[in-house]
Amino acid sequence: MMIKEKPRWSLARLKRMYFDIYCWKCKKFELSMKEYKRRCEESIQKIIDNLEVKEMKFKDFNNIVKNSEFCRFEKRDFSNNCLICKKFGGLRRI
DSSP states (O other): OOOOOOOEEEHHHHHHHHHHHTGGGBGGGGSOHHHHIIIIIHHHHHHHHHOSOSEEEHHHHHHHHHTSSSOOOOBOOOOSSOHHHHHHHHOOOO
């Protein structure tokens, strides 16, 4: 049986994928848009600018960003008393 190789994506698409998957889960969503852009988007763009490739696998890109100094991913905390937050934080797919 042949193992299918993971696709390679352009760095611009990887950046968007990273935001879609991780940044919205992070506490950084509470920042103003200007501060968010300064901290996250510009920092990831600097990493991309220093890479010598045009495309790579998402797993490799993910490891590079998560091991950088600026990104300290923290999952959103739904343990407060907000009923809406508890409801959406507690949803599980069946």
